[in-house]
Amino acid sequence: MTTDRAVRTRAGGRVRTFREQRGLTVRQLATAVHVSPATVTAIEHGRTSITVERLVALADVLQVDPAALLDAEPAAPAAPGRGSRDWRTFEAMPLAPALTGAARAFVTTGYHGATVRSIALAAGISPAGIYHHYASKHDLLRELMTLGMDDLLWRVEAARDEAKDPVQRVALIVEATALWHARRHEIAIIGASEMRSLDPAAHRSIVAFRRRVQEILDDAVLDALPPDADRGEALAAARGISTMCTSIAQWFRPDGESSADEIARQHSRFALRLLELGRP
Structure with a gap:
């Protein structure tokens, strides 16, 4: 295994470990860092490199230091995973800005009354920013x-x-x-x-x-x-x-x-x- 591949595999494994410890699904993590679920899966299996920008974004969502994602040592148990979280405790859902804007727009005007432009306005991003991550x-x-x-x-x-x-x-x-x-x-x-x-x-x-x-x-x-x-x-x-x-x-x-x-x-x-x- 090449050094680059070894680094990707190690980092991907750490991403998956911390994701599971935080109780996040692949889809939730993908949404939070503005990538597709397929990209998160590829990262976790070492099939794609992680840019510095993406590494920082992943670390921010996973609530760890970016260096922890590159650490060769096994991750120590941290926050409880999905199976042991308190179901009575509600933290903010890890929604991407586009989803947050969509939720506001759909509640205010209904799905058919909302437009990509109104969703973008509610999200504080451009319509192009919506289409970059969501086709429709x-x-x-x-x-x-x-x-x-x-x-x-x-x-x-x-x-x-x-x-x-x-x-x-x-x-x-x-x-x-x-x-x-x-x-x-x-x-x-x-x-x-x-x-x-x-x-x-x-x-x-x-x-x-x-x-x-x-x-x-x-x-x-x-x-x-x-x-x-x-x-x-x-x-x-x-x-x-x-x-x-x-x-x-x-x-x-x-x-x-x-x-x-x-x-x-x-x-x-x-x-x-x-x-x-x-x-x-």
């Missing part, structure tokens, strides 16, 4: 919805895995779902209102995410039911609970009377009462 307005919508659903899914899975008994499992899944729709209300609003704007392939992808989230709640509800319960009715109730949670994004205000955490716990209690499961 639809690509921005698809990326926002995918990142949002990925963020929701890991939180729901983490909440499920935290539970100590079946009833608490239902309570925590509902709490996590409600909390996400309050904390990520802009992306949640886009997801609820713009499904019709996705092309068929993107629509299928987002529907698959939604079904998985619903299946997690459905399985938990069925597991918590007493033997003589009506399973069909319980599943219908579970879908009603999901709708109750998704609607939070439409009315929640961060400066309102109740905090996001209070609303999430409240909806968790509502769900247990509807299912007649008592409290966790």
